[in-house]
Amino acid sequence: MFKNINTIALLVFPLVLKYVFLLCFIDWALFDIQDVLEDVCFVILMGLLIYSDLRTKQFFKDTLLMLYLLYLVIETTSYMAVSSNFSSSFMYLLLESNPDEIKEFSSAYVSLPIVLFILILVIFFFKIRKIHFKNHFKHRNVISVVGVVLTIFILKFSGLIESNAYHNMVRGTYGYIDLQNSIKFSNNLKKEDINITLKNEVLVVVLGESTARRHMQIYGYKRETTPKLNAIKNALYVYDNVISTDVFTLKSVPKIITSIDIETNNEFNIHIVELFNAAGYDTYWLSNQRPISYHDNAISKIASSSKWFKFYNHLKDKHALVLDEVLLPDYQKILKKAGKKVIFIRLIGTHFDYNKRYPKAYNRFALHDEGVSKEDVMNDEYDNAVLYNDYIVSELIRLLEVQNQKSALLYVSDHGENIYDDTDFFGRSEEVLTKSMFEIPFILWTSKYFEYPDDFIYKPNRKFMADHTFESIGHVFGVAHKTMNSQRSIFSSSFENRTRKVIDKIDFDTYFNTQDE
Numbered sequence: 001m002f003k004n005i006n007t008i009a010l011l012v013f014p015l016v017l018k019y020v021f022l023l024c025f026i027d028w029a030l031f032d033i034q035d036v037l038e039d040v041c042f043v044i045l046m047g048l049l050i051y052s053d054l055r056t057k058q059f060f061k062d063t064l065l066m067l068y069l070l071y072l073v074i075e076t077t078s079y080m081a082v083s084s085n086f087s088s089s090f091m092y093l094l095l096e097s098n099p100d101e102i103k104e105f106s107s108a109y110v111s112l113p114i115v116l117f118i119l120i121l122v123i124f125f126f127k128i129r130k131i132h133f134k135n136h137f138k139h140r141n142v143i144s145v146v147g148v149v150l151t152i153f154i155l156k157f158s159g160l161i162e163s164n165a166y167h168n169m170v171r172g173t174y175g176y177i178d179l180q181n182s183i184k185f186s187n188n189l190k191k192e193d194i195n196i197t198l199k200n201e202v203l204v205v206v207l208g209e210s211t212a213r214r215h216m217q218i219y220g221y222k223r224e225t226t227p228k229l230n231a232i233k234n235a236l237y238v239y240d241n242v243i244s245t246d247v248f249t250l251k252s253v254p255k256i257i258t259s260i261d262i263e264t265n266n267e268f269n270i271h272i273v274e275l276f277n278a279a280g281y282d283t284y285w286l287s288n289q290r291p292i293s294y295h296d297n298a299i300s301k302i303a304s305s306s307k308w309f310k311f312y313n314h315l316k317d318k319h320a321l322v323l324d325e326v327l328l329p330d331y332q333k334i335l336k337k338a339g340k341k342v343i344f345i346r347l348i349g350t351h352f353d354y355n356k357r358y359p360k361a362y363n364r365f366a367l368h369d370e371g372v373s374k375e376d377v378m379n380d381e382y383d384n385a386v387l388y389n390d391y392i393v394s395e396l397i398r399l400l401e402v403q404n405q406k407s408a409l410l411y412v413s414d415h416g417e418n419i420y421d422d423t424d425f426f427g428r429s430e431e432v433l434t435k436s437m438f439e440i441p442f443i444l445w446t447s448k449y450f451e452y453p454d455d456f457i458y459k460p461n462r463k464f465m466a467d468h469t470f471e472s473i474g475h476v477f478g479v480a481h482k483t484m485n486s487q488r489s490i491f492s493s494s495f496e497n498r499t500r501k502v503i504d505k506i507d508f509d510t511y512f513n514t515q516d517e
């Protein structure tokens, strides 16, 4: 028995190290006792396997040790980087990012303690892989098998497994694939089911990316980040109480541009491209985001049903550097084409890595000397990106305006972004929600020839959630399917308030009013 003590201590060492690091580098209040219990179970589980005679080959031993150490690396670095355990929603972020973005993310989050922790565990691995973990119990293999099964049962039925990084990776991936597959669209809209009430000619829908309202001057931000939009403010309908449903692109965008909303998940989903196709409009989709991440996703499917579409951002080596102005020449060409049309513009916007989202000329806020905090640098770069985004959106409006048609442009961001606004991290997470992750710009521009619906009304502070953008567009532009309802339109006098449930379960208004104010 005592022979085992040393090797047991050796095996528990990385776990202890995890808590030493967390104790030193993160706020202990963030910690959850569930995680601790789950860690203990997991270590017992790994210990039982490592000690059993069931694995005799070095290869299996190495694999087990690596699984064990990798687990600690994932959970510990996740806590140190984003103050949260590795959750299944985290997996979304990884799945919807491409390798370059992941590289960018990790280089931004990496810190000396994280490097040190990983380094220690790597050295540890090479030190202990040759050590004999031998136990001297009778029936040791029976004990191992029974122990492993028992521990898995405990993890599963106590719910502790929810805090396990590996479990969350699998669950996150499964949920992601499931979500993408569950979105089905009717692919044969009947023209007689569509009601065209106005004679509008050109609609432009601009889908922004990661642009937080509170960093925009036009919404009262202290810095001059949107001078161009401010200059035409009187020609804009600027809505200041619109939120996204989610904090991840692949969850929020489909709800913006389809009939899918948080209340219904019916079989009969319509997406916006199909609606305008059936209504006889030419549809165009210009995207400065890659067509696919790891799996084909719902947004790409919708985009590809446009009559003409183009993705500017899939050159592997430099795609993260393609600025949004890349789509302006094609946009201009399309505007000059005859016929009624709808143009969808998908920007890379202010997506991380912020300093890759604007040309040098737009570096107005990150002109600091040495010794500025990481938080300030991040904020400055983000604000530069917002400034450039202001140029793009106003340019899209300007080019549309000179056509002198019955036209409108709607600008909405897919979700917001947290740049150390309410918490000590940047980015987005479903575990630590902040208001700024949901607060999005929602701005309508119309030409002087635009035909409004009879019940149009401008109430800038309407409590609106972006999953009814689809309904609002149909209403204001005068192209609606029979299943659409103007009570859901932000532009209608018959608009009805509802509970704004974000990430499928949280009442945004109650949650943040009680917690923040």
Ligand SMILES: [Zn+2]
Binding pocket: 209, 210, 248, 249, 250, 414, 415
């Ligand atoms: Zn996004």
